[in-house]
Amino acid sequence: MRDTNFFAENNAKPIWHPMAHPAEMRASPPKVIMKGEGVHVTDIEGRTVLDAVGGLWNVNLGYNCDPIKQAIAAQLDALPYYSGFRGTSTGPSIELAYELSQWFAPEGMVRTFFTSGGSDSVETALRLARQHWKIRGQGDRTKFLALKKGYHGTHFGGASVNGNANFRRNYEPLLPGCFHTPAPWAYRNPYDETDPVRLAKLCARAIEDEIAFQGADTIAAFIMEPVLGAGGVIVPPETFMPLVREICDRHDILLIADEVVTAFGRTGAWSGSRLWNVKPDFMTIAKAITCGYFPLGATLIGQKVADVFEADKTSFGAIGHGYTYSGHPVGCAAGLAALAETKRLGVNENAAARGVELSKALEALKTKHALVGDVRGTGLMAALELVSDRASKKPVDKKTMAKVADGAYEAGVMLRVSGNMIILSPPLVITAADVAKIAEGLDAGL
Ligand code: PLP
DSSP states (O other): OOOHHHHHHHTTSSOOOTTSOHHHHHHSOOOOEEEEETTEEEETTSOEEEETTHHHHTOTTOSOOHHHHHHHHHHHHHOSOOOOSTTOOOHHHHHHHHHHHHHTTTTTEEEEEEESSHHHHHHHHHHHHHHHHHHTTOTTOOEEEEETTOOOOSSHHHHHHOOOGGGTGGGOSOOSSEEEEOOOOSSSOTTOOOOHHHHHHHHHHHHHHHHHHHOGGGEEEEEEOSSBOTTTOBOOOTTHHHHHHHHHHHTTOEEEEEOTTTTTTTTSSSOHHHHTTOOOSEEEEOGGGTTTSSOOEEEEEEHHHHHHHHTOOSSSOSOOOOOTTTTOHHHHHHHHHHHHHHHHHTHHHHHHHHHHHHHHHHHHHHHHOTTEEEEEEETTEEEEEEEEETTTTEEOOHHHHHHHHHHHHHTTEEOEEETTEEEEOOOTTOOHHHHHHHHHHHHHHO
């Protein structure tokens, strides 16, 4: 491996970073992370900080989970790769698909289609949803509905249902036939409604209006995150997702739960759908399926959709979709180890308990710092929204956000900045002392 000078000199030069301006990255190179241990990471200068970002919502078990490392090494030794396309399966892919159907039995998921990550999983769900309607002889059902502020990855389909202009504008025109309705976001919504139950009803009514306008028989699916993550940790009122399910049922529209962030304990429940007691038709998962140790994702399929494909007698039933790395044996071995460890440690319970402590600490910071306009979250996903004036809710500028993050880093805590929001998604194995440390870092930054 090259020495540290090489990394420092070439940082942000031959590499373009996702979600960043290449020129800005050159002018202000990002931190170079060299090591991870427990819930901490160490940068090239030898500074060790608590990772309140958890990699990117995914390193739920921290950085030295030996069972995952060993499973990866053993599988590399036995069979580093074989195709999962028709004609061949591998042992780990069969076993992981079986485990996922057990794990997500309460959500009604019965089949798994493996992918290489979250964007792939969303793309797969959108495509299979359309195919499902072709099999059923309703090929006009091609449109998708989604929530404003929702994040569904960066492939063309995913970007088309994405509800944030930052991820859409530079790539338009996107897929036609994708429409968005307001998110049930109490802090900012077009109705100026702060009561959660009334807000859920208003947002549900907007979905009904859009369905009436488009014509239900033209809509393939509604896609939503049970808790909106990248859009700013928007936690819908508990009545909202059940209302969406009821509307979808009434209009025979499929419901895709994008659980790339929320599956495997992040919210304190094993999935966001389970948190709201909803059974979707598809679930998209990735990230914590391997805790970040290997790129892997999956689209899970509910019984109703599985029945349509498996009983198909038309020319539409064969799946003309897949990835070279669908069912990658090393990824699946990593997934099996990660899930076994996730279950053994019961990290959802820790996420719920630490989440309550984190939420209290964030409320205290809001009381102390006028800069904090709103704090919100559930389990171990949280956001602070920084405003220059609480009455007008005017977002603070980029410089201020960078200063807050730099201050926290100096104090030993890695934060993630997105627009005027600080997003927290620490590993689910953090302790009460780690929560206190995150709050201290934030306090120093603020
Ligand atoms: N869906 C959701 C809800 C996500 O949060 C993300 C990524 O953060 C994606 C999809 C895309 O996943 P990936 O970045 O693995 O492609």
